[in-house]
Amino acid sequence: MLVMATDTVIKLEQVDVEFVEKERAVHAVDHVDLEVNRGDIYGIVGYSGAGKSTLVRLINLLQRPTSGKVTVLDQDLLQLVPAKLRQERRRVGMIFQHFNLMASRTIAENVAFPLKGTGRSKKVINAKVAELLDLVGLADRANAYPAQLSGGQKQRVGIARALASDPEILISDEATSALDPKTTASILDLLKSLNEKLGLTIVLITHEMEAVKQICTKVAVMDAGQIIERGSLLEIFAKPQQQLTKDFIDTTMQLDEALTSVLAQPTVRNLTANQRLVRLTYLGDTTDQPLIATLYQQFEVVANILFGDIQILQDTPFGNLIVVLSGEESNLTRAFDYLDSHNIQVQHIDPKEAR
Template structure:
């Protein structure tokens, strides 16, 4: 296996003031392969933005090593670090455009120290405007653009020096849902066509689901769970990860509605409320029918959904299973043997086992 393009080892970041010390990042290690789209998700204050800023050394870690593009960032001279940062683009939540400059001038700004002549810079800017779909906005000013258009300018500017890595710090958080999907689609297109490695920082698991190949979940300065997108969504281990996924899949909304239903409020003694998650080939199996045929267990489906993650179907069912309680353990074991994650819920929608 080739070396990762980003290799963070034992990164710790602390901030001190007169009265206290804040441990923003605590001994975190993270590797990102070339060409990957890696999502780092967590609530505000989790430390994800601080961690990612150690990649380009906008935040110098208190301890630990950041190796990017084969270079140990902490060992570089000021000039070498400046050159290294040119190959690490970055876009931000609030765009950070210069309002007094035209769109073309904003995109051209990172090229002022490049080796390109004026004509080459002009062509570069025009090509970047076309790439992000703003070829008719070269002479406009940021105030004349929508939020989504401003972020497209931010992306074009970040790509000016042909970086191999693009850091996206809450890049869609200020946008409406439709525009968010458009920007995420653009990022996915850039990854697929340019081979650029993307690190996406967000508090929205839906954004991760749309574009990422791998995911790390941060809480209180630490990575508490990591893995492929499919593994994280189909087999989350930590409560925080489960909360993020339930929100992204709207399972929290579904559970709130389910527990209002009379069949759940008055759940019979011979019934169980279950959340079933299944992946890939399991979605094609006649799960419910086989339960009745083998164990005499009937199912009342209260909610169901199937979505595709990395071209793999992932299904969710909330069901009431009814029958002989003595048959339930074997029936649940059978489901698990078919690759189904079985979570028992109480009538209030909380986890039992």
């Protein structure tokens, strides 16, 4: 009987990683459950020290858990003998923040290194290296050395090397953190392309929600060794539940800066009894509706737009407005009910508390 592979390619069950520091137990990973499905680009975001890099090292057992279960590509890794574990690790590629290239070897030699000792002929290895360098846009730099490349090019070499063993999963551990924004965007575009072309499952470890926003399909937010929130990219951005998640999103969408500027305006400092300062967050088809006109026409509520932004997340419009709504109390109440019924999130902002 043929056994079909499950859609879940990574499953961590109650994994715990405990270190002892100065006679005190520290849980770098605190009894975490995580499932990643085939084809996901799964972002794990958190500040430094949150435990995300330790968590991701469990996926190929570079870090063994103190307790819990690690299943990757239908294999219970903790039950494997060393030789079998080494074999399974080849199915998981990894790229790093600082590239880890060998300075004395050419780009082609760096990419070929994981293929040494695999029994493949030199001709086959050379063909594979050429294919990979072409895939990452470096076909003309095969004979160059790492010192001759830019940071973005070095990371492309790192990606090509990680793909040499034809992995089904690629782990990116802060791989864009050392790069400038333009180069970061190009590397993220490359990763998304590889996900689509190769069916590659990608786990993206980062402290930058901007990177998550650009390419991830699912997100987990980590803090103090725990996953405090998880969901699809759209769910996380549209309806964040935890304050840390909200802080990440507001920083990424530049809403912190916008709100600071808004609160400095005389209009906001001197609100009347019939005025409300609110942030409206809306997703998808809602962004196509004449929202401001509807509030006035149906409820005689006037909206003074102080900040507006619409971005595209996974081909879906995602918008934020900071507005002052003015109208009779009963009309404002009806307007807020209307917004709620149309899945528009309303966050009331008290100018005095927000300063």
